[in-house]
Amino acid sequence: MAIGIGGAGGKLASLMSPNSVAVNVSETELSKVNAAEKILAYAHTERGQLKGSKKDPSIGKSSFNSIRAQILEAVQGNMVLSSSGGGTGNGITSQILDVIATYDNIPDIRKTEFAIILPYAPRESQEFIVNTLEFLKGPLSNALDSTNTGNLFLFSNKMKFEQRIAEEKYNQMIVESLKKFEAIPKKGDTCELLEGHIDHEDFAAYRSKSFFNNFCYFDYDPERYFGDQLNENANPLLLPGETPIEALFLLEVPTDYDHTVFYNILDHFSSIKVAPMYSVVRNPAIDKPFVTVSTLYSRKPMELVNDFNRISDESTQAKIDKSLEQYVEFQQMNVTLQEEAQKVAHEKGQPTDEIISVLKRLGKLK
Numbered sequence: 001m002a003i004g005i006g007g008a009g010g011k012l013a014s015l016m017s018p019n020s021v022a023v024n025v026s027e028t029e030l031s032k033v034n035a036a037e038k039i040l041a042y043a044h045t046e047r048g049q050l051k052g053s054k055k056d057p058s059i060g061k062s063s064f065n066s067i068r069a070q071i072l073e074a075v076q077g078n079m080v081l082s083s084s085g086g087g088t089g090n091g092i093t094s095q096i097l098d099v100i101a102t103y104d105n106i107p108d109i110r111k112t113e114f115a116i117i118l119p120y121a122p123r124e125s126q127e128f129i130v131n132t133l134e135f136l137k138g139p140l141s142n143a144l145d146s147t148n149t150g151n152l153f154l155f156s157n158k159m160k161f162e163q164r165i166a167e168e169k170y171n172q173m174i175v176e177s178l179k180k181f182e183a184i185p186k187k188g189d190t191c192e193l194l195e196g197h198i199d200h201e202d203f204a205a206y207r208s209k210s211f212f213n214n215f216c217y218f219d220y221d222p223e224r225y226f227g228d229q230l231n232e233n234a235n236p237l238l239l240p241g242e243t244p245i246e247a248l249f250l251l252e253v254p255t256d257y258d259h260t261v262f263y264n265i266l267d268h269f270s271s272i273k274v275a276p277m278y279s280v281v282r283n284p285a286i287d288k289p290f291v292t293v294s295t296l297y298s299r300k301p302m303e304l305v306n307d308f309n310r311i312s313d314e315s316t317q318a319k320i321d322k323s324l325e326q327y328v329e330f331q332q333m334n335v336t337l338q339e340e341a342q343k344v345a346h347e348k349g350q351p352t353d354e355i356i357s358v359l360k361r362l363g364k365l366k
Contacts, residue, residue: 001078003071005096006060006089008117008171009082010035015175016081021074025063025088039074041092042066055127057134060091067092072099076110079150084135085119085128097139101146108208113150115178116140118239123161144210151206151213151296153178154239177237181215184250184279184292191252191281194259198248198279206248206277211296214241220251220289222261226268230293244295247276252283252290261289 002020004013010022010033022035025043041063064071075096082089093114100112119128143149160170185203198206207213218233220226234240247269253259262280269276274295283290 001074003075003078003080004033004035005080005082005092006086007032007083008086009080009089009093011168011171012081012115012117012175015171016079016178023067023071023088023092025059029088039067039070041088054087055085055125055131056087057091057094057131058087060088060093061095062091063088064092064095068095068099071096075112077112079113079115081115081117083117083119084132085117085124086131090131090135094135094139097143097149100148101139101142103146103148106148108205111148111150111208111210113152113207115153115155115174117155117157117174120157120161124157147210149210150208151211153213155237156239159236174237177215177235180217180292181213181294184248184294187250187252187281187283188279191283193279193281194253195262195280196278198250198277202277203248206246206294206296209246209296211245212241212299213294213296214238215292215294217290217292220261220265220291222264222289226265227271230268241295242297242299243272244274244297246296247274247294249276249278249291249293251278251280252286253280254286254288255282255284257282257289265291 002013002016003023004010004016004020005023007024007026007029010024010029013020013022014033014035019036021037021039022030022033023039023041024030025041027040030038030040041060043059043063043066071092080093080096082093084090084093093116096112097114100106118132119125121129140152144152155174157170159165160167165173185198185200188198214235215238216230216233216235218229221229249265251259251262251265253261259280259282262278265278266276
C-alpha cells in the first residue's frame with residue numbers, strides 16, 4: 001500500500017496503488033486525488049481549519065497529533081511518498097520519522113519505506129530549499145541512525161525542470177520507475193527461472209534495510225563491460241548513488257538466448273566486492289536482454305546536507321554574482337556617463353557642473 005503525504009505525495013500515491021491513502025491538511029487538495037482512503041489532518045487556527053500549510057512544516061507537524069495513531073499504523077510495512085520542500089509533506093513525514101526512530105526492535109516486515117521528492121535548488125523557492133535542509137539533517141538523519149526504516153528513495157526534481165516536463169507526466173514517470181523495481185520478484189513467478197532466485201521474501205528483506213536505494217533498468221549488451229552500461233543508464237529521476245554495500249539484479253533474456261551472459265554482471269560486482277542477489281529468467285516477450293539493477297548505499301545525512309547545500313549555495317551564489325555584476329556595471333556606467341557628460345560639455349562650450357547637476361537630479365548620477 002502507498003501512503004501519500006501532502007499535495008505531491010498524495011498525487012504520487014494515487015498513481016502508485018489502487019488502495020492508496022492520501023493525507024493532507026487541506027480538504028481541497030484531498031479532493032484532487034483519487035485515493036482509496038483520504039485522511040484529513042487538523043490544523044486549527046483562530047480562523048479555523050487551514051486550506052493548506054503555506055510551505056510551513058510547523059503546520060504539518062502540529063497537525064500530526066490529530067492523526068497520530070491512524071497514520072503510524074497505516075505506514076507500517078508500507079511505502080510513504082512525500083516531498084521535503086512543502087509544509088504538509090515535510091511536517092507530517094518529519095513527525096513519522098521522529099517516532100519511528102524511537103522504536104525498539106521493529107520487525108523487518110513492519111518497516112516503512114520512504115520515497116522523498118527533493119526540490120531542484122536552481123529553480124525552486126528558497127523556502128523549499130530551507131525546509132529540505134532541515135528535513136535531511138534532522139528527522140531523516142535520526143531515522144537512519146536508528147536503522148528502523150526500510151529503503152529510502154531520493155527522487156529529484158532536476159530532470160523535471162531541466163527538460164520542462166509537466167508535473168502530471170513527471171509524477172507518472174516516478175511511479176512507473178518504482179513499479180519497474182517492484183516487479184522484480186513477480187518476474188520469477190511469471191517467467192521461466194534459469195539461474196538464481198529472488199523470491200518475494202528475499203525481496204522484502206532487501207527492501208527492509210535502512211539504506212538508500214538507487215535502481216535503474218536498460219537493454220543489456222553482453223559485448224560491453226557491464227559497469228560502463230550501468231553508469232550510462234543511471235536513473236535520471238534519482239539522486240546519484242554511491243559505492244554500493246549490497247545489490248540485486250534481474251536479468252531477462254529472450255527465447256533461445258544464451259543466459260550465461262549473467263556471469264558478466266557478476267564479474268562487475270565481484271570487482272567492487274559486492275555479492276548480489278539475482279534472478280535470471282527467460283522472457284519470450286522481449287528480443288534482447290533486459291536488466292533491472294538495484295544497489296543499496298550508505299550516505300551519512302550530513303553528507304547529503306553538504307551535497308544539497310553545495311547545490312543550493314551554487315544557485316544562491318549565482319544570484320549574488322548576478323546582482324553584483326549589475327551593481328558593478330551600474331557603477332561603471334556612472335563613471336562612463338559622467339566622463340561622457342564632461343566631454344560633451346567641453347565640446348559644446350557649456351558649463352560642466354550644470355550638466356552634471358541635471359543628470360544627478362534625473363537620477364543618472366550620484
